[in-house]
Amino acid sequence: MAIRRREWLAGAAALAATRPASAGEAALYRRGNDADPETLDPHRSSSVAEAHILRDLFDGLLTYDNHGAIIPGAARAWTVSEDGLTFRFDLRPDGKWSNGEPVTADDFVYAFRRMLAPATGAKYAEILSPIRGAAAFNRGEATGDALGVIAEGPLKLTITLEQPTPYFLELLTHQTALPVHRASVERYGDSFTRPGNFVTNGPYRLIDRVPGGAITLEVNPHHPEAGIIAIRRVAFLPISYLSAAVRRYAAGELDSLSQLPVDQIVDLRRRFGTQVVLGPSLGLEVLAINTRKAPFSDRRIRQALSLLIDREYLADGLYGGTMSPAYSICPPGIDNYRTPPETAGRQGLPIDHEAEARRLLSEAGFGPGRPLTVEYRFNVSDNNRNTAVAVAEMWRDLGIETRFVYTDAKTHFAFLRDGGSFDVARYAWIADYSDPQNFLFLLQSGNDGLNAGRWSDPAYDALLAQAASERDLTRRADLLYDAETIALRELPWIPLMHYRSKALIAPRLHGYTPNVRNAAPTRFLRLDA
Numbered sequence: 001m002a003i004r005r006r007e008w009l010a011g012a013a014a015l016a017a018t019r020p021a022s023a024g025e026a027a028l029y030r031r032g033n034d035a036d037p038e039t040l041d042p043h044r045s046s047s048v049a050e051a052h053i054l055r056d057l058f059d060g061l062l063t064y065d066n067h068g069a070i071i072p073g074a075a076r077a078w079t080v081s082e083d084g085l086t087f088r089f090d091l092r093p094d095g096k097w098s099n100g101e102p103v104t105a106d107d108f109v110y111a112f113r114r115m116l117a118p119a120t121g122a123k124y125a126e127i128l129s130p131i132r133g134a135a136a137f138n139r140g141e142a143t144g145d146a147l148g149v150i151a152e153g154p155l156k157l158t159i160t161l162e163q164p165t166p167y168f169l170e171l172l173t174h175q176t177a178l179p180v181h182r183a184s185v186e187r188y189g190d191s192f193t194r195p196g197n198f199v200t201n202g203p204y205r206l207i208d209r210v211p212g213g214a215i216t217l218e219v220n221p222h223h224p225e226a227g228i229i230a231i232r233r234v235a236f237l238p239i240s241y242l243s244a245a246v247r248r249y250a251a252g253e254l255d256s257l258s259q260l261p262v263d264q265i266v267d268l269r270r271r272f273g274t275q276v277v278l279g280p281s282l283g284l285e286v287l288a289i290n291t292r293k294a295p296f297s298d299r300r301i302r303q304a305l306s307l308l309i310d311r312e313y314l315a316d317g318l319y320g321g322t323m324s325p326a327y328s329i330c331p332p333g334i335d336n337y338r339t340p341p342e343t344a345g346r347q348g349l350p351i352d353h354e355a356e357a358r359r360l361l362s363e364a365g366f367g368p369g370r371p372l373t374v375e376y377r378f379n380v381s382d383n384n385r386n387t388a389v390a391v392a393e394m395w396r397d398l399g400i401e402t403r404f405v406y407t408d409a410k411t412h413f414a415f416l417r418d419g420g421s422f423d424v425a426r427y428a429w430i431a432d433y434s435d436p437q438n439f440l441f442l443l444q445s446g447n448d449g450l451n452a453g454r455w456s457d458p459a460y461d462a463l464l465a466q467a468a469s470e471r472d473l474t475r476r477a478d479l480l481y482d483a484e485t486i487a488l489r490e491l492p493w494i495p496l497m498h499y500r501s502k503a504l505i506a507p508r509l510h511g512y513t514p515n516v517r518n519a520a521p522t523r524f525l526r527l528d529a
Contacts (some may be wrong), residue, residue, distance in 0.1 A: 027231070027232075027527045029234040029235070030235050031235065031255065032245055033215075033236040033239060034259055035049040035238055036211075040053065040054065040057070040193040040198070040215075041180075043114055043180065044121065045124075051174075056217055057204055059095070059103075059202045061075040061089055066520055070170060074092060074103055074201065083164065084161070091155040095201065095224060097201050098200050105151035105152070105157040108149065109151050117144065118140045122176065124174070125138045125449075129162075133147045134148075167435040167437070170432070170435075173432075180192070184199045193206075200220065202223065203220055203225060205219075215235065217234050217522075218232060225523065231522050231525055246268070250271075254504075255506045258518075259381070262320050275504055275506065277504070278501065281516060282516055283430040284428065284495060285426070286427050286495050286496055287376075288427040288453045288493050289305075290454075295364060295366070303357075305374075305424070307353040309345070309494065309496065311345070312325050314387060314390060328495060329488065340481070341481060343491065343494075361398065374423050375403050375422065375423040375424065376391070376402050376403065377405045379411075387426070388402075416452040427493065436484070437467070440484055444464055453492050463482050467483070507528075510525065510528075511526050
């Protein structure tokens with residue numbers, strides 16, 4: 001079979017990025033990443049795979065260390081007003097872009113306005129909604145001048161909120177709050193993230209990107225900490241087939257993997273011992289239901305599908321204990337909350353729920369003479385395929401017929417984000433901050449970039465709006481609990497499992513610390529030559 005030149009070049013570049021370093025060459029950290037990023041534009045990004053790279057390329061006002069703790073980023077200090085509405089930041093006087101220009105407060109004013117401008121089409125615009133005027137500006141009902149982000153001087157930035165937000169500082173670690181270099185954006189437009197055009201202010205800068213292959217970074221020489229960063233070069237390598245990735249890791253072609261094939265977890269522990277690292281996570285995997293499409297617009301169908309799923313088998317049998325069964329949207333133990341409500345199905349065995357599921361299907365017009373058919377979409381990986389097959393088998397016991405449609409992660413999530421038609425689709429969410437709002441806001445009306453299925457419920461929306469303006473944290477938790485109760489009754493999303501982080505860490509990589517944020521910025525790691 002003939003190989004097209006472009007494909008050959010892409011493969012050659014990927015191999016070059018994964019070969020061991022030769023004598024006299026700076027050690028290259030070969031980092032297995034969750035997927036090929038759709039974009040490196042911080043304000044259009046939405047995935048964990050993108051966040052890992054952007055965390056190396058940019059410093060927000062605040063950032064994370066390798067323990068998941070919030071630390072100063074572009075800001076060296078900050079104060080919060082007594083009423084919790086005004087945040088004042090002093091920027092580092094030695095902060096610089098990768099082209100040597102100083103980082104200023106105006107850079108952040110520009111970035112926040114760009115992020116929220118309707119023309120940007122940011123998928124994560126909702127994240128910055130606590131800022132005064134953000135929602136109105138994002139809806140096109142106000143100008144950027146009304147936004148509560150003001151430069152008080154070259155190194156002084158003030159952000160004013162609509163109402164006190166207990167997790168606001170954590171929001172500033174997110175890619176939505178990252179700065180972008182205005183002159184580059186205005187000069188290159190959508191091409192400003194290409195190698196040679198991309199100006200960043202983080203510890204690393206982009207030097208090469210191969211479509212579908214390696215994204216290679218090197219230390220930004222103008223970063224204030226450049227002299228003490230141990231790993232000078234890092235190549236992010238997209239992973240789709242985890243079994244193949246494990247083989248590359250075993251062959252010494254990868255130094256870390258951020259996901260593992262869970263059906264092999266026992267064998268992986270036997271082969272690699274302490275190199276298999278499990279940790280906490282604020283993550284959720286669900287089946288998103290297209291509530292705009294019959295018959296899935298019928299709540300009884302959604303409830304029946306949920307009742308038939310054996311979550312304990314998925315988490316323990318299929319995933320080897322690397323996930324936990326999910327009967328709620330918010331994971332237990334999340335900050336600023338109470339014990340989450342649960343959907344039906346935890347008590348007893350799945351077989352005990354078959355009669356109720358059969359009754360619901362029958363009431364909705366489905367049964368032996370008219371079987372329900374489901375198109376199940378997922379982004380391709382070993383874990384996702386195994387989950388889809390297992391769930392389809394559970395549904396098959398009641399005569400439900402399932403057809404699979406699968407694509408790469410970039411295509412899958414873009415399809416859902418852009419409102420593509422589907423029946424049931426795999427959807428996953430890793431929280432950006434430890435608060436129930438960061439899970440429940442996903443299902444708000446109008447949050448089309450993240451609300452796969454476009455579910456809408458006025459009572460749910462009203463409770464979230466009340467919670468947003470509630471200063472009493474106990475009362476706020478009660479309002480959010482009531483909202484989650486509605487979602488678990490209506491089931492626009494069927495919760496499957498809550499995540500645990502799963503990684504393979506080579507003995508020559510040091511400094512990786514599992515943490516609930518799953519943050520491992522390369523600048524805090526060290527690699528043996």
